[in-house]
Amino acid sequence: MTHTQALAEFLAGLRYEHLPEPVLARTEELFLDWLGSALASRGLHPIPLFERYARKMGPADGPSQVLVNGSRSSAYFAALVNAASSHLVEQDDLHNSSVLHPATVVFPAALAAAQDLGKSGRELLLACVAGYEAGIRIGEFLGRSHYRIFHTTATVGTLAAAVAVGKLLDFDTPRFVDCLGSAGTQAAGLWEFLRDAADSKQLHTAKAAADGLLAAYLTAEGLSGAKNILEGEQGMAAGMSSDARPECLSDRLGSRWALLETSFKFHASCRHTHPAADALLELMRREGLEHQDIAAITTHVHQGAIDVLGRVLVPHTVHQAKFSMGTVLGLIAVHGKAGLTEFHELALNDPDVAALRDKVSMRLDAEVDAAYPARWLGRVEVRSVDGRTLRGAIDEPKGDPGNGLNRAELEDKFRRLLDFSATPGADRLIARAWSLRDAASVEL
């Protein structure tokens, strides 16, 4: 039996009754967190492009909700637009060791399919847990070499979305194997866009969710797929990884709940900036430092941070600013936070932020790199204008499982996200998320 088959068997056998209470509660929390990210991007480029495309190519109405505009479409186009929407403001969740953002691919596909298929809140929750558990293990399987070139949330996201929808379609083991095959052979997404600040990140999540849903629906129709798309000689690992570890695919299925390891994002920037941001915050508070006191900052980082953030020195767009280590630390040092409002109002215009940005450098650190991606350590070294060398360190960035956000903090983040896009209905949607397991339908 391959590890892929073991995974498929676990997915087919997973029942709502198997899910421990903390997993259920956390899934509701991840759902709310995702919903906030999706609604926050209302009207922001490039989301309206996807909305127009869906109206042009899709039906005028349908069973599934397009969140940013309140319209309805088929499940395919709802998944497409909702997944484009939920990764834009860089506030959606992240799983550390897989470097996968599960929410932005799993929830759009699962919600669209659940609405199409008339499923309950429990069925939606179960499907999303399946998507998280599979996606995280597949991300870990493909390893760091994959992430160096490929955007794991795009590639692995296609399979995670397919699994979630497959669970809603009540797949047995052979169907899950086929579904993984059809999803894996569609998996795509390259980091190249980063250096141009191009719009591909939204295209990636949109396509991952929609392609995953397509794979599952076609599997339900009877389309067969490769039986060993992950581990096979001409499969994903063979083509897109040089350090794949097949045993990750079946790692402690049913006893380890990888979903619980998912981190919430506190700052509105690329997760690779968060450890340094928190370490700088800690240092500045401890030392009573102001941004004017800082002559230089060296962040000690893992290689992945350099690969993803190293291209951006002077950002030209808000989205690119979220991938600029200097800008993020500039916002932290000057304004004490790096939330959505700070990015949109201050990241590109504030001369103090720009001045601090130019004092920031990244340096590969052996200890930080060895701990990554299981642990995202934050290490910064500040040279003060009065000549002192100060060090800040954190071992768990805010939002990590050991340093998480409670429901009150999540509600507060959700309200801020909806306020940002002037979207009403926060109270109602919060109540909806907290009672998702009792909902007969998943209409929002």
Place this chain on the structure above:
Amino acid sequence: MTHTQALAEFLAGLRYEHLPEPVLARTEELFLDWLGSALASRGLHPIPLFERYARKMGPADGPSQVLVNGSRSSAYFAALVNAASSHLVEQDDLHNSSVLHPATVVFPAALAAAQDLGKSGRELLLACVAGYEAGIRIGEFLGRSHYRIFHTTATVGTLAAAVAVGKLLDFDTPRFVDCLGSAGTQAAGLWEFLRDAADSKQLHTAKAAADGLLAAYLTAEGLSGAKNILEGEQGMAAGMSSDARPECLSDRLGSRWALLETSFKFHASCRHTHPAADALLELMRREGLEHQDIAAITTHVHQGAIDVLGRVLVPHTVHQAKFSMGTVLGLIAVHGKAGLTEFHELALNDPDVAALRDKVSMRLDAEVDAAYPARWLGRVEVRSVDGRTLRGAIDEPKGDPGNGLNRAELEDKFRRLLDFSATPGADRLIARAWSLRDAASVEL
């Protein structure tokens, strides 16, 4: 200037008036040849699955024709179903040195978009030439290492389709660069499905055409893409090739018409079987051999043939039989041809074919491998039951540019393809293809 930029500039500047008469005429021929392949698959698994998916997720009507069922949909779903359809019976064209099947990805996307945009036959022809010229060069660029794991028609097909649609949308150079970026970052398709005879080949072409169209339409809406998706450090070649040659991308743009190098398929099997099939035909005719006279056949092949065909010893489906060297040579030896009818009626049932199949082996040949993929040499060695060793050799399989099909042969092949699926209208469609350049609209 990168080679990608040079290619984009060529594509933006290409005008109908630039196309030499032989290129125009050949494009009409390739169009008819493609149309036959698409219509021949009517009703065959898995095409109805894609038709149902399109009806479920797409609009009930639209500007673009779904060829196999005569319905209409949006351009996206017409491209999806038509591209799934046209690669199933293994009769669509192939470009040797890129190992790309251009027709099955370029024409479905271009026809669907041309119908949506109300374009003329000339505009359609120009767009398809652009798609061929770009796709072939990108396939050559990615090289043999890419094809070893990735189905080039799926990956490169996404870009070829995007370019054709981009030409219909009248892109300038920057838009073509963006469009390539958004198409390239969606490029996917793994060979792993072959060993299971899974349905992914149809999924690959369907998604390549549809994703390419999506990339172009979103580019027209304003979506930006990576500026160097092919050559960049985190682009397609970096992630999916180890022998990429950037100079291929801009090879003799405007003077070399790569479209003219495209081969028509004569046998209804994987192109990797054709050189050996023709060499065996030549040998048997020359020597007056019957299949009962044959004790063993050794085919001397390139590595790519072993990679693609090596998995299938005893085929279980008609489609898999087309990837079985033994079955193809069995049909050739026993029945003198390996057309659609032979595959569907004899490939799996005829004991004589099975007996000959088991006498066939493949051996890597240094000369054949060195010539590939520019030239597909056919070399077979037959041991006769009376103890002789006989050799057959051809340097250009039937259908290659130097050994092509004339219009009468193409019409004959088209009629056979339509007869196979009991599709009426051959005369009308042939006339339509031969007058495509004068057509005000491209309604079929």
